[in-house]
Amino acid sequence: MKDPEQFKANIKRNISDGAPSNKFIWPRYLTKSMEDGTFGYLMEVKPDSFDSFVDILNTYKLKVDPLTGRAVREPVRFTDLKAMVTACINIANAFRQLHRAGKSYQDLNDGGFFINTDTGAVLVVDCDNIAPDGANFGIGGKPGYMAPEIVRGIAKPDTQTDKYSLAVVLFKLLFRGDPMEGEKVVKDVCLTEAAELKHYGSEALFVYDPNDASNRPVRGIHDNVIKFWRIYPDYIKDAFIKSFTEGLTDPNKRIIENEWQQLFMRLRTEIIACTCGRTNFTSMFEKQDSTTYRCPKCGMTFATLGFSNKEYRMPLYIGCKFYECDIEQNSDDFIGVAGELVENKLKPGVLGIRNSSEKVWNVKMPDNQFYKVDPGKGCPIWPGLEIDFGDVTAKI
Amino acid sequence: MIRMTELSIGQEVELELGGKAKVAGIIGSGGQGTVYLVEYNAMKWALK
Numbered sequence: 001m002k003d004p005e006q007f008k009a010n011i012k013r014n015i016s017d018g019a020p021s022n023k024f025i026w027p028r029y030l031t032k033s034m035e036d037g038t039f040g041y042l043m044e045v046k047p048d049s050f051d052s053f054v055d056i057l058n059t060y061k062l063k064v065d066p067l068t069g070r071a072v073r074e075p076v077r078f079t080d081l082k083a084m085v086t087a088c089i090n091i092a093n094a095f096r097q098l099h100r101a102g103k104s105y106q107d108l109n110d111g112g113f114f115i116n117t118d119t120g121a122v123l124v125v126d127c128d129n130i131a132p133d134g135a136n137f138g139i140g141g142k143p144g145y146m147a148p149e150i151v152r153g154i155a156k157p158d159t160q161t162d163k164y165s166l167a168v169v170l171f172k173l174l175f176r177g178d179p180m181e182g183e184k185v186v187k188d189v190c191l192t193e194a195a196e197l198k199h200y201g202s203e204a205l206f207v208y209d210p211n212d213a214s215n216r217p218v219r220g221i222h223d224n225v226i227k228f229w230r231i232y233p234d235y236i237k238d239a240f241i242k243s244f245t246e247g248l249t250d251p252n253k254r255i256i257e258n259e260w261q262q263l264f265m266r267l268r269t270e271i272i273a274c275t276c277g278r279t280n281f282t283s284m285f286e287k288q289d290s291t292t293y294r295c296p297k298c299g300m301t302f303a304t305l306g307f308s309n310k311e312y313r314m315p316l317y318i319g320c321k322f323y324e325c326d327i328e329q330n331s332d333d334f335i336g337v338a339g340e341l342v343e344n345k346l347k348p349g350v351l352g353i354r355n356s357s358e359k360v361w362n363v364k365m366p367d368n369q370f371y372k373v374d375p376g377k378g379c380p381i382w383p384g385l386e387i388d389f390g391d392v393t394a395k396i
Numbered sequence: 397m398i399r400m401t402e403l404s405i406g407q408e409v410e411l412e413l414g415g416k417a418k419v420a421g422i423i424g425s426g427g428q429g430t431v432y433l434v435e436y437n438a439m440k441w442a443l444k
């Protein structure tokens with residue numbers, strides 16, 4: 001700690017500024033300094049429904065059995081793919097909100113998040129090092145999460161180094177491995193501080209650098225990364241390649257938070273949950289024609305809905321949803337459901353889209369006429385379907 | 397990083413704005429020090 005008084009003044013300022021959003025467990029009240037000069041702060045209690053990012057990466061947590069007093073392993077997994085991708089959207093969004101408030105987190109690492117594995121909701125914790133961008137109170141960061149320029153000692157944490165750490169966090173969540181740990185690192189048996197400096201600093205090399213294959217993941221050691229790298233679509237892989245090649249040395253080339261948010265919103269839209277049980281990204285489904293996907297397991301086909309504000313199409317399956325941000329040009333609401341594909345309760349097999357928004361839609365029905373569809377009401381799915389949401393239109 | 401002096405259950409900690417938080421238990425301890433469960437203004441809070 002450089003200067004406890006400065007540090008305390010910073011927390012005081014954060015308390016009076018308030019949290020950037022409700023995704024932060026933010027300092028709320030300072031204690032008076034104790035006799036030895038130390039002090040603490042009060043914050044809200046983290047709800048039990050959130051698991052630590054560390055436990056999520058470990059896929060289990062230890063819980064003490066009240067009967068035997070022994071610690072038992074309890075699995076920690078996302079309920080479904082959608083919850084995991086929603087967590088990525090929320091993490092990117094939280095750091096966007098923080099950076100927009102002119103602050104940086106500084107020591108972003110796996111201990112800084114809690115996630116609800118059912119919904120993908122995110123809470124950022126350990127907010128006591130958050131400081132105005134450019135200010136630093138002596139904190140460095142955790143090896144593996146720190147930007148190379150901090151590891152090398154030539155930069156201090158700021159919003160640019162936060163962006164690097166954010167890419168590491170997202171990589172670990174998706175690929176369940178370390179972006180810089182491959183063959184080159186495994187061969188180097190000594191895990192000394194000097195080696196760490198090399199592999200995460202001056203000689204850091206992304207495991208999937210397209211121009212240098214010398215640090216590829218090793219079968220038997222990095223199986224998760226090898227397995228998951230195959231299933232993600234190119235636009236996700238390209239973002240990580242950019243972050244960990246050009247972005248490794250040039251902080252201006254790092255993916256900005258809003259870009260991550262948009263990429264993961266696309267990824268969430270491109271999930272198909274087939275009735276046969278196969279749930280995956282469209283990149284892992286067959287393409288029957290330019291607007292129809294086909295399940296490679298059971299042969300079921302999925303029509304898609306194209307939105308006027310997007311380059312990609314949304315596959316239609318029972319339970320799929322779109323959100324306020326999809327139907328409103330300037331909305332950032334990626335949680336509020338605007339529409340949902342449902343099965344007609346009276347006519348099984350007949351599918352429709354329910355208007356879950358608060359706006360009246362103008363919808364082209366099978367007689368080629370447009371009709372108003374009020375909130376709470378639905379419209380049938382048919383090959384010529386068009387929905388006019390106001391700002392945005394969508395077509396099958 | 398703050399390393400608050402070790403506290404015991406039942407102990408009261410004065411707040412800068414006035415009032416006292418009463419230590420009710422330990423939520424967790426780790427690399428970032430101990431986090432205590434405290435009561436303040438009839439509500440439960442975490443103290444770090």
Ligand SMILES: [Zn+2]
Pocket residue numbers: 274275276277278295296297298299300
């Ligand atoms: Zn299927």
